Amino acid sequence: MxxxxxxxxxxxxxxxxxxxxxxxxxxxxxxxxxxxxxxxxxxxxxxxxxxxxxxxxxxxxxxxxxxxxxxxxxxxxxxxxxxxxxxxxxxxxxxxxxxxxxxxxxxxxxxxxxxxxxxxxxxxxxxxxxxxxxxxxxxxxxxxxxxxxxxxxxxxxxxxxxxxxxxxxxxxxxxxxxxxxENFWKEEPLDPAAAGVQEAAKFIFENYADRITLEKAAEVAGMCPTYFSRKFSEVTGYGFKEYLTNVRLKHSQEMLVSGTLTVTQIAFACGFGDANYFGDAFRKHTGCSPREFRKKWKK
The missing domain is CATH 2.60.120.280 (Regulatory protein AraC)
Known part of the structure; x- marks a missing residue:
């Protein structure tokens, strides 16, 4: 199957x-x-x-x-x-x-x-x-x-x-x-810097539809933006913008498959300020446009 x-x-x-x-x-x-x-x-x-x-x-x-x-x-x-x-x-x-x-x-x-x-x-x-x-x-x-x-x-x-x-x-x-x-299904004990990065990642994951800047995420982590950017990449393997875009795109794919909103409505609902930018990012990430993705999934 x-x-x-x-x-x-x-x-x-x-x-x-x-x-x-x-x-x-x-x-x-x-x-x-x-x-x-x-x-x-x-x-x-x-x-x-x-x-x-x-x-x-x-x-x-x-x-x-x-x-x-x-x-x-x-x-x-x-x-x-x-x-x-x-x-x-x-x-x-x-x-x-x-x-x-x-x-x-x-x-x-x-x-x-x-x-x-x-x-x-x-x-x-x-x-x-x-x-x-x-x-x-x-x-x-x-x-x-x-x-x-x-x-x-x-x-x-x-x-x-x-x-x-x-x-x-x-x-x-x-x-x-x-x-x-004793650590079964529990989060990993982290050093202070990694814990701050994880807290910022959680903030991004839960508030992906809002306007989130590097400065805001760094504030959540309790770090200056430059240091936060470097630590975020070290801990997660993502760049800050890459992670934010990945989270938004994942939610957009779920909405394309299960919802009835238009592509433009989904773009704004997932935090993309511009529908054209959303389309470009989606195509770069998946190899097809949001509309093509929706059609392929339905088929």
Whole structure:
């Protein structure tokens, strides 16, 4: 089942390669990914090294043995470090693929557990979790007669570990992975400068329709504009204007798909002061005009 998806790294609108389920191992990744979002769930699992994922307006530093859960339609960008190349496994699946199985066991699992956040596994739990991921990778490559049954079984094993970790953290229980689980689905503790940048990003994300200047965002972060501009890029991977435009464009795409407003009305509703500028920015970002995007999605 192909999924229609927008991804700025693949020239806008395309037919996604993830059908129902996919798992990919990415070795020694050091380049910074493009900002994007997709219509399926994704679990980013770091096997070695570390990476930073800036999700909407939250920063997650993901270290060895940790995972980040990304629900559908969440704007995010990955950053990697030259000194500590990240080895990670990306697990993706659609709601339509997994719900028939989950509905027989725990119908509300996706809503209660598969929400934005970070968790981690230590010791034998880490070995078990990544062992299941390795088995999934092998089953994906084999594709034998019983492959789909095995995939569902392994996925349920992974979900049970994630759910147990969530329950332990929620109940404040101690255990082998207690240190990691206390941060489960919580924001990353940040130094003062990064915390200020995150606060400014949250302000932008929640007030994207207003006129937001660099000076105003810097004031929210408690910094001078020049220092804020540099720190914002270091922490998030975005330039200030780039991030503001990405947030506005994401909301405009959602309005084009689900609403009835005209393109000009959407431009102003998303904070673009000029409809022509909105059209140019949209085309540069997606490879098509807002009207073409709306027509393609409807088809």
């Amino acid at each position: 192909g999924q229609k998806v927008f991804d700025s790294g693949r020239n806008g609108f395309y037919r996604d390669t993830v059908r129902d389920f996919d798992i990919v191992f990415k070795d020694k990744q050091t380049f910074m990914g493009s900002s994007h979002y997709h219509p399926y769930f994704e679990i980013c699992c770091v096997k070695n090294g570390q990476c930073r994922i800036f999700v909407e307006h939250k920063l997650f530093v993901v270290r060895k043995g940790e995972i980040v859960i990304l629900p559908p339609s969440i704007l995010h960008r990955n950053q990697y470090e030259q000194k500590s190349p990240a080895e990670r496994i990306n697990l993706s699946f659609t709601r339509e693929f997994i719900e028939p199985v989950l509905n027989c066991i725990m119908p509300d699992f996706l809503e209660k557990v598969m929400v934005l956040g970070k968790s981690g596994f230590c010791g034998s739990e880490r070995e078990r979790f990544f062992g299941l991921l390795d088995l999934l990778l092998r089953e994906r490559q084999k594709g034998d007669f019983y492959g789909e049954m095995k995939v569902y079984g392994l996925l349920l094993g992974l979900f049970s570990m994630i759910g147990e970790n969530f329950l332990n953290a929620k109940n404040g229980e101690n255990g082998e992975n207690a240190e990691s689980s």
